[in-house]
Amino acid sequence: MxxxxxxxxxxxxxxxxxxxxxxxxxxxxxxxxAADGLAGFETFTDWHPDLVITDLAMxxxxxxxxxxxxxxxxxxxxxVLSAKGEEKTKxxxxxxxxxxxxxxxxxxxxxxxxxxxxxRRAATVLTPDSESTVLxxxxxxxxxxxxxxxxxxxxxxxxPKEFDLLVYFVKYSGKVLTHRTLLAAIxxxxxx
Numbered sequence: 001m002x003x004x005x006x007x008x009x010x011x012x013x014x015x016x017x018x019x020x021x022x023x024x025x026x027x028x029x030x031x032x033x034a035a036d037g038l039a040g041f042e043t044f045t046d047w048h049p050d051l052v053i054t055d056l057a058m059x060x061x062x063x064x065x066x067x068x069x070x071x072x073x074x075x076x077x078x079x080v081l082s083a084k085g086e087e088k089t090k091x092x093x094x095x096x097x098x099x100x101x102x103x104x105x106x107x108x109x110x111x112x113x114x115x116x117x118x119x120r121r122a123a124t125v126l127t128p129d130s131e132s133t134v135l136x137x138x139x140x141x142x143x144x145x146x147x148x149x150x151x152x153x154x155x156x157x158x159x160p161k162e163f164d165l166l167v168y169f170v171k172y173s174g175k176v177l178t179h180r181t182l183l184a185a186i187x188x189x190x191x192x
Contacts, residue, residue, distance in 0.1 A: 005119055006049040009033045010040030010066060011081070012058045016104075020053065023108045024115070037061025041069055049076065051118055053111075056082040056093065064096055071097030075172065077118035081106065094176045121174045137170045161186060 009020045017033045024031045034040035038060040056063035080093045085103040135142040141150040149156045
């Protein structure tokens with residue numbers, strides 16, 4: 001039997017944390033909570049959850065810095081849950097690595113649907129220790145060992161960088177990928 005998906009909730013409001021823990025565990029998720037970004041990051045590195053839900057305004061380390069640090073070490077889905085609803089804040093969080101943004105107050109059913117959607121997208125991404133060497137996305141079949149790409153059954157010849165970009169786009173489909181992220185991932189170096 002598979003283990004239930006692990007969800008880390010990072011928020012400094014104990015009442016909200018209790019509501020989220022109750023709502024998520026009643027739907028079969030394994031949930032842990034942290035009261036600030038620093039404790040959340042430590043819990044993440046020890047526990048390796050499948051998804052992180054974080055607030056932005058917290059002591060010790062805010063949610064934006066937590067997103068940045070998590071994204072530097074993991075492709076884990078991150079949902080920001082914040083009272084800050086300004087477009088600038090949302091864009092900043094998404095650019096720093098968040099996959100979704102929900103504004104407080106929120107409906108628990110909508111949040112649960114976003115959790116399910118994020119976990120579904122994450123399940124389609126190959127992890128480094130995965131046994132499969134073929135990625136499939138729509139009509140695309142990408143063989144990671146032979147570096148061959150088939151589109152609707154026909155082979156497409158790509159340069160090495162084009163191949164690397166395609167693989168990166170497929171692995172992180174549905175995520176916001178900034179220019180700097182792509183430069184660092186494909187060409188190397190520190191562009192952040």
